[in-house]
Amino acid sequence: MDFLDFAFMQRALLAAVLVGITAPAIGIYLVQRRQALMGDGIGHVAMTGVGLGFLLSASPVWMATLTSVLGAVLMELIRWYGRTRGDIALAMLFYGGMAGGVMFINLAPGGSNANLTSYLFGSLSTVSQSDVTAICLLAGFVVLVTLGLRRQLFAVSQDEEFARVTGLPVRALNLLTAVTAAVTVTVAMRVVGLLLVSALMVVPVAAAQQLSRSFAATFAIAVAIGVSVTIGGTVTSYYQDVPPGATIVLLTIATFMALTALAAPLARRRARAAASGQPAGDPAECAIPATREATDKVGV
Amino acid sequence: MGVGALGDPGIEPVIAMRGVRADLGSRPVLRGIDLTVAHGEVVALLGANGSGKSTAIRTLIGQVPVSAGEIALFGTERRRFRDWARVGYVPQRTTAAGGVPATVTEIVSSGRLSRARFGVLRKADHAAVRRALELVGMADRAKDSVNALSGGQHQRVLIARALAAEPELLIMDEPMAGVDLASQEVLAQTLREQVAAGTTVLLVLHELGPLEPLIDRAVVLRDGCVLHDGPPPRAVGQHALPGHDHVHPHEHTPVRTGLLS
Secondary structure, X not given: OHHHHOHHHHHHHHXXXXXXXXXXXXXXXXXXXXXXXXXXXXXXXXXXXXXXXXXXXXXXXXXXXXXXXXXXXXXXXXXXXXXXXXXXXXXXXXXXXXXXXXXXXXXXXXOOHHHHHHHHHOOHHHOOHHHHHHHHHHHHHHHHHHHHOHHHHHHHHHOHHHHHHOXXXXXXXXXXXXXXXXXXXXXXXXXXXXXXXXXXXXXXXXXXXXXXXXXXXXXXHHHHHHHHHHHXXXXXXXXXXXXXXXXXXXXXXXXXXXXXXXXXHHHHHHHHHHHHOOOOOOOOOOOOOOOOOHHHOOOO | OHHHHHHOOOOOOXXXXXXXXXXXXOEEEEEEEEEEEOOOOEEEEEEOOOOOHHHHHHHHOOOOOOOEEXXXXXXXXXXXXXXXXXXXXXXXXXXXXXXXXXXXXXXXXXXXXXXXXXXXXXXXXXXXXXXXHHHOOOHXXXXXXXXXXXXXXXHHHHHHHHHOOOOOEEEEEXXXXXXXXXXXXXXXXXXXXXXXXOOEEEEEOOOOHHHHHHOXXXXXXXXXXXXXXXXXXXXXXXXXXXXXXXXXXXXXXXXXXXXXX
């Protein structure tokens, strides 16, 4: 445990744990509403913020938060109003965001794409004290929203039309989901990087689904997986000198594959138990009658 | 009850739509619909695919914007209506599942949000969820994942979710679509109990089927206009209207080719 002696590793681990909690916590709602790749889109938009941060000598983390929140709100508005060519508008937003980032960082004094790399793929060793403060504050917001409003967000993500008839402020909750996802992207930016953040939002949830039957269990397992892989990846990258973001993402995918392999026999056993619980006279297989019965009443 | 309940003067109608128009894109889907549902009435909205049945229901709940006309729920203009706990809604779905596993109880509990919007779930809420599950005969599956259910059971879960709020008005969009016979019977029985308790019901149906004895009035739409508003069409003119031949639900199976509906 000698890595704990270094201040940069303490900061890195704290940031990693917070990412491990927040990314799956908001990711589960994105997966539930089948917008699993939204995090990826926000990540692209956040690059403009990083570039602006360098250009204006402001904190890249806070600037990225600002632009990704604006981008997420814009995406939500496109989803409401731009029914016809919404996908094209989103594509322009994503790639405009990426191009803006590259442009701004090259305009910044002494800036080059090399500065961008640590934001694209994560760079734990350069996480500063002020980054950690920002990450803590933002992660607190994400946890507050995803846990505090879990029943409301569950209902809206499960069935938006039904949620509207319960009188919930559906649009406000959709916007809040988008903003929370954007904030999570910037929380994860320093650890896994903007291009890999979506993996941590989606894959732990997909892995947890292999074991769970309920939303609550999926949530808990996904967060547990998230924290395990971010800590595991950070420590591995310290000892093996490999990039932390890539290590974390590969570990997450390995976890998914391991749980899927484990879950197959579990699902079979569950199916058998369900089948044995079925009432007699409801056979599992079809028996095709030789002749048409009178009760079929099939008339031509 | 029946058509006579319509004219009851003292009480506001539960649903009042007057001259409602709605467009999807540039295409008019509703072209001036009048529909009134009185307290305790059971009204079926019938019509072919694309006649505007579902759109009519979705303007009622505010999912589809209205381009002209007036809608009132319980005597309040729909835009100002806030008392959503009085309304139970069953959207047209073939599944209750989302992108993440959820148990039957978790889904049905969403129905209580109209009563405990941002508060915590109390004992009364849990009891109401349990009751709703019992009403649709799904209490024994409460802890199961909805992914493990059949099509008919999905529909029962969606109806339990609407009943969990203990609504006075039930709005259902094709609750019998893709439902096996056993579940159809359970749903008809559930609805019978609700109607007996005084619940008002507006449902979109493709065919009257096992619900026919419950229905006081049928409104038939064609091309966004009301074609018929009155007693349910009881086997008139062979294939003229949906819901003919109601004796054996089996009989409808060969009709579901889409050629006749």
